[in-house]
Amino acid sequence: MSGYEACAEGALAAGCGFLGYTPIQPSFGIVRRFITRCAETGATFVQMEDEISSLAAVLGAVWTGRKALTVTSGQGFAQMMEHIGLGVMLETPCVIVNVMHDGASEGIPSMPGGGDVMQARWGSHGDYEIIALAPNSPQEMFDLTVEAFSLSERYRTPVVILFDPVLGRMKDSVNIPEAAKIRVEKRKYYKGPKDGYLPYKYDEKDLIPSMVDISQGYRFHVTGLTHDEKGYPVMNDECQEWNVHRLVNKIRLFADKIVRMEEKYLEEADVAVVSYGVVSRDALTAVEAARKEGIKAGYFRLQTVWPFPEKRIAEIAAGIKRFVVPEINFGQISLEVERCSRGRAGVDAVYHAAREVGKPGSILKAIQKTNK
Amino acid sequence: METINTIQEQKHPMDDLLRMDRIPHIWCPGCGIGNAVSAFAEALRKLEYDLDKVVVVSGIGCTGRVAGYIKTDSFHTTHGRAIAFATGIKLGNPDLKVIVISGDGDLVSIGGNHFVHAARRNIDLTVICVNNFIYAMTGGQVAPTTPIPAYTTTSPFGNFEAPANVPQLAEAAGAVYVARWTALHMRRLADSIVEAFNRPGFSVVEVISPCAMYYSRINKLGDGLDMMQFYYNNSIIRHGESTDNLNIDYQKEIIVGKFVDRERPAFSESLNEWLRKDQVE
Amino acid sequence: MRIRNREKPFGIEKPVTARGQIVIIEDRCKGCGFCIEYCPNDVLRLSDKYNSKGYHPPYVAHEEECVDCGFCQMNCPDFAIFSVEVESGEREPAPAESVKR
Numbered sequence: 001m002s003g004y005e006a007c008a009e010g011a012l013a014a015g016c017g018f019l020g021y022t023p024i025q026p027s028f029g030i031v032r033r034f035i036t037r038c039a040e041t042g043a044t045f046v047q048m049e050d051e052i053s054s055l056a057a058v059l060g061a062v063w064t065g066r067k068a069l070t071v072t073s074g075q076g077f078a079q080m081m082e083h084i085g086l087g088v089m090l091e092t093p094c095v096i097v098n099v100m101h102d103g104a105s106e107g108i109p110s111m112p113g114g115g116d117v118m119q120a121r122w123g124s125h126g127d128y129e130i131i132a133l134a135p136n137s138p139q140e141m142f143d144l145t146v147e148a149f150s151l152s153e154r155y156r157t158p159v160v161i162l163f164d165p166v167l168g169r170m171k172d173s174v175n176i177p178e179a180a181k182i183r184v185e186k187r188k189y190y191k192g193p194k195d196g197y198l199p200y201k202y203d204e205k206d207l208i209p210s211m212v213d214i215s216q217g218y219r220f221h222v223t224g225l226t227h228d229e230k231g232y233p234v235m236n237d238e239c240q241e242w243n244v245h246r247l248v249n250k251i252r253l254f255a256d257k258i259v260r261m262e263e264k265y266l267e268e269a270d271v272a273v274v275s276y277g278v279v280s281r282d283a284l285t286a287v288e289a290a291r292k293e294g295i296k297a298g299y300f301r302l303q304t305v306w307p308f309p310e311k312r313i314a315e316i317a318a319g320i321k322r323f324v325v326p327e328i329n330f331g332q333i334s335l336e337v338e339r340c341s342r343g344r345a346g347v348d349a350v351y352h353a354a355r356e357v358g359k360p361g362s363i364l365k366a367i368q369k370t371n372k
Numbered sequence: 373m374e375t376i377n378t379i380q381e382q383k384h385p386m387d388d389l390l391r392m393d394r395i396p397h398i399w400c401p402g403c404g405i406g407n408a409v410s411a412f413a414e415a416l417r418k419l420e421y422d423l424d425k426v427v428v429v430s431g432i433g434c435t436g437r438v439a440g441y442i443k444t445d446s447f448h449t450t451h452g453r454a455i456a457f458a459t460g461i462k463l464g465n466p467d468l469k470v471i472v473i474s475g476d477g478d479l480v481s482i483g484g485n486h487f488v489h490a491a492r493r494n495i496d497l498t499v500i501c502v503n504n505f506i507y508a509m510t511g512g513q514v515a516p517t518t519p520i521p522a523y524t525t526t527s528p529f530g531n532f533e534a535p536a537n538v539p540q541l542a543e544a545a546g547a548v549y550v551a552r553w554t555a556l557h558m559r560r561l562a563d564s565i566v567e568a569f570n571r572p573g574f575s576v577v578e579v580i581s582p583c584a585m586y587y588s589r590i591n592k593l594g595d596g597l598d599m600m601q602f603y604y605n606n607s608i609i610r611h612g613e614s615t616d617n618l619n620i621d622y623q624k625e626i627i628v629g630k631f632v633d634r635e636r637p638a639f640s641e642s643l644n645e646w647l648r649k650d651q652v653e
Numbered sequence: 654m655r656i657r658n659r660e661k662p663f664g665i666e667k668p669v670t671a672r673g674q675i676v677i678i679e680d681r682c683k684g685c686g687f688c689i690e691y692c693p694n695d696v697l698r699l700s701d702k703y704n705s706k707g708y709h710p711p712y713v714a715h716e717e718e719c720v721d722c723g724f725c726q727m728n729c730p731d732f733a734i735f736s737v738e739v740e741s742g743e744r745e746p747a748p749a750e751s752v753k754r
Binding site: 017018020038039044046048049050052053054056057058059060061062063064065066068082083085086090213214215216217218219220221222223224225232233 | 424427429440443449450455457458459461463464467468488639
């Protein structure tokens with residue numbers, strides 16, 4: 001099964017019932033798989049006129065009680081920024097799959113890229129937190145897509161899955177567990193009296209308000225404007241603080257529970273390679289090659305790019321000399337690593353060109369510099 | 373006087389349809405959006421439809437605030453994207469009746485693409501487009517519907533852009549029901565909304581509404597009442613008029629009526645039919 | 654001035670006209686004047702007093718003329734006025750002088 005197919009299967013396994021998309025390559029493999037399975041799963045799909053409306057339709061569908069997915073790439077992701085903001089503000093769970101291609105604007109749509117990492121974090125205007133996952137194999141495409149739905153339902157936020165066309169086309173055997181064994185967090189529904197529903201009255205414990213579906217008779221109102229508990233727009237500082245602090249804190253304070261990472265050979269390492277996505281496959285090869293040469297190299301992979309594993313990076317920074325951060329861009333996550341290491345370890349950003357995917361040479365060279 | 377006291381205690385007949393805790397609303401004195409809401413509420417009352425199954429979606433702008441005043445499940449979304457958002461709701465749960473109420477700038481300018489494509493797909497939506505010829509909430513800028521040569525804050529020498537003809541756009545894109553009324557034709561407007569509501573497919577009702585604060589002030593057309601009086605004197609009811617003739621010239625006659633009423637298969641019907649075929653095969 | 658045309662319906666001795674009473678929720682009013690201008694029977698007038706927001710709400714000047722048509726309610730952008738039917742019964746056709754006003 002290819003990565004694209006695994007992603008579509010993951011979405012269906014998680015109970016996704018709606019796909020809104022606009023054809024853009026290289027993300028179409030997911031759509032193809034999803035829509036051929038629609039009839040049997042009861043899911044529905046719509047090809048919208050642009051990515052702005054794809055994500056808008058997805059947000060709308062979520063409020064009818066479905067889980068919803070949109071897939072995109074490149075410029076499409078840029079168009080979606082507007083509604084990532086709306087999704088955050090309305091606290092609408094949804095999953096956005098972004099297949100990163102190389103280059104700005106049109107770029108090279110068939111080549112892998114890694115330039116959308118910061119966009120996923122900061123792309124929409126205003127202040128918010130987001131969750132972004134970066135799988136690195138078809139199996140993980142499946143697992144992390146399920147996880148993405150789980151996280152989005154749990155934290156009521158849009159979740160971004162970042163990968164690239166190389167992973168999408170990559171074929172591998174994917175173990176799909178039985179439906180009963182797939183655990184997806186359930187949406188937190190309000191169960192009180194009908195007239196007592198406040199769309200943004202949150203629980204002090206987890207800062208997450210309960211949701212209701214359209215047509216259940218709650219007659220609620222939600223708005224993208226700064227709103228109070230009732231969901232009504234309120235234009236004052238106090239409400240803005242109440243609103244935005246919680247939107248940020250509901251993820252920031254629970255980052256430890258969200259963050260997923262993979263570590264290898266980090267004990268007594270001198271140099272740690274921090275990577276994510278397709279590059280991490282080369283990074284692991286490079287680390288293993290370096291260890292054969294006697295360099296104490298460690299491997300650290302981000303499964304959740306956002307929220308960033310700040311604490312763990314800081315811990316690692318205390319024990320090593322240097323970080324090597326290979327990415328298919330001129331330094332985005334390396335900036336985060338630099339921030340979290342707070343000068344305790346040097347950070348070496350490695351530009352891993354799209355044509356070098358599958359060739360760990362440049363990463364190995366960067367690791368080798370440690371001993372010089 | 374006893375009778376009056378008991379009557380005073382009676383609720384306004386629309387109190388159950390509106391979020392009375394938010395009234396007074398934000399619209400200026402003399403604005404016609406309240407009339408459109410009133411007509412819509414009247415239509416809901418006439419329909420006696422289960423209000424739990426009705427969803428109102430708005431975009432941004434003066435008319436974008438409508439969703440916040442109507443006591444159904446309601447969404448106030450991003451600028452121009454109300455139709456796209458409503459499309460998702462309708463496809464997510466085809467049993468719902470989804471109504472988009474938004475302004476001309478929202479639906480025809482920034483949301484023009486969504487308007488055209490939702491009509492083309494024939495998504496089962498009712499769109500109420502309140503047309504006040506101007507971007508009012510942002511400060512009276514030229515809108516896609518501003519007639520030539522009206523003054524706005526961004527057309528200080530008079531507007532020279534050709535305005536959009538909303539019914540023609542809707543018809544060309546494939547809407548099944550298109551009507552236009554002014555904010556004064558309250559009963560006909562409410563009846564039209566009822567008809568549009570019951571029509572499967574994409575239906576559009578345009579409401580010509582006075583903007584007393586920007587459009588009429590900068591053009592020295594008086595207040596809301598004067599605009600209403602202008603509609604009273606200059607609107608001509610011509611049902612079935614070709615939408616080619618529906619351009620609105622500056623302070624000229626406004627043709628109102630029901631222009632398009634036809635049948636086309638709605639999107640969700642077609643989709644389900646295809647899915648069924650697929651399963652049979 | 655509009656003249657009401659009350660023709661005697663065929664077969665009925667006296668026409669039956671609904672009678673309405675108008676309720677004005679003054680504090681919601683923004684004084685746009687739509688109800689006053691478009692009341693078919695000219696029941697309403699603009700009052701001199703101010704409401705809590707500083708607008709002049711209308712007042713009921715000719716209550717006996719109200720036929721509970723509901724147009725003031727529909728035409729009010731602020732949901733501030735409505736009429737209720739108080740009694741519907743036989744009523745003498747208005748004398749000619751008062752009709753001409």
